[in-house]
Amino acid sequence: MTQQLDIDVRALELDLHYIPRILGLLGSRAVTVCHGQPPTAYDLGCTTEPTFAKVLPEIATWLNAPGNDDEVVLLYLEDNLKNAAAYASTISTLDQVLKRPNGSSLIYKPDASQKAANGCVPLPTSVSRDDVRASGARVVLVGSCAPGWSGNVFDWNAVHVESGSTSGYRDFPTCDATYGPSVYATKLVRYFEDTTLVSTLLNPTRKPVDPEALTPAKVQAMTNCGVNVFGLDQLLPEDGRIQSTLWSWAPDEPSATGGGCALQGADGRWVAAPCTEVHPAACEDGGTWTVTPPVTFAAAPAACTAIGSTFDVPRAGNQNSALHAVAPAGAWVDQTVG
Structure with missing residues (x-):
């Protein structure tokens, strides 16, 4: 054991x-x-x-x-x-x-x-x-x-x-x-x-x-x-x-040199990225995931609120998969590094 x-x-x-x-x-x-x-x-x-x-x-x-x-x-x-x-x-x-x-x-x-x-x-x-x-x-x-x-x-x-x-x-x-x-x-x-x-x-x-x-x-x-x-x-x-059995952070992530904010990548796994980059934001409402137009990480909460949803982070593999299905190119998730 x-x-x-x-x-x-x-x-x-x-x-x-x-x-x-x-x-x-x-x-x-x-x-x-x-x-x-x-x-x-x-x-x-x-x-x-x-x-x-x-x-x-x-x-x-x-x-x-x-x-x-x-x-x-x-x-x-x-x-x-x-x-x-x-x-x-x-x-x-x-x-x-x-x-x-x-x-x-x-x-x-x-x-x-x-x-x-x-x-x-x-x-x-x-x-x-x-x-x-x-x-x-x-x-x-x-x-x-x-x-x-x-x-x-x-x-x-x-x-x-x-x-x-x-x-x-x-x-x-x-x-x-x-x-x-x-x-x-x-x-x-x-x-x-x-x-x-x-x-x-x-x-x-x-x-x-x-x-x-x-x-x-x-x-x-x-x-x-x-x-x-x-x-x-x-x-x-x-x-x-x-x-x-892993579904969130990609291997060797979060990288100390990657950035301070979590980005779901094109493969569905998360990487650390500079918070000033612009990407769609992951928004959740009643179990349904949607994304906003590209924004900085700091602007993500307001962007999700504007479409009647909440900036959020997947908490299980199926949630991560559902987000990836609507954001195949990647999206900010509500998780910071450090």
Whole structure:
């Protein structure tokens, strides 16, 4: 996991099972990190994997390392526990491990006053990384609703959807029939792949070259369509899929010598440009993007107001793609450098 964090992965998934510690068959049970079938299928695939208590410190150590004190991580805990003792153990491990050297917690805790009827606090999608940092936290925990861990883990079922990779996924604006534009506009969208041994054993007829695999080209198409959380198997440091999850700043941008204002370029990626240049301004109104005639960056807000809109900046890949569709030659976006 440290390698993933070092290459800027900020959303991690840990599959949690509550299994006997001797080959998954004998001995006392413990919360274990493994990719296996649910308890109803006897946790098939889980054997001698490490316990949650041994895995989690790797994340805490990285967060507490010099140079990482401004980072925020989304940690998805896939719930295959379904046991009161397992939830209690998980909460205990989270509280004991995810803290600073001075003992203060790194966890962004759910507000108990916001509990829904199911006993859990829904993940607030309006919360930004700056909000998390301002609270003194660094880790946002999400998963399915389970009252046994709701004190630490947000319920994201109501605000996220997920699907296995589809072979027919296309670039913006075609995207995929699984979810419509309204879903991308209002929810976290997660796509995942499953290339583990267990999945192969359960589906031995799958072709050697899996059409469902998340290739760099498919990940780029998904990013452009608004997918914002990926479950990538067998990730490597130089994996091309990592670059494909990026949609805002171009490589090596913002350049210190480029200028102080952000310009969406002809390829859809942003570059730093001198603020005195003239370009169309990106204007947004109710989810619709338009552009003005060319203006300087300073004149962009007034230019957007003049056409009944607001000078704005895309906040997701699908918004960036929608802007690029109406500004193929480029446009100012409401973002400054430095």
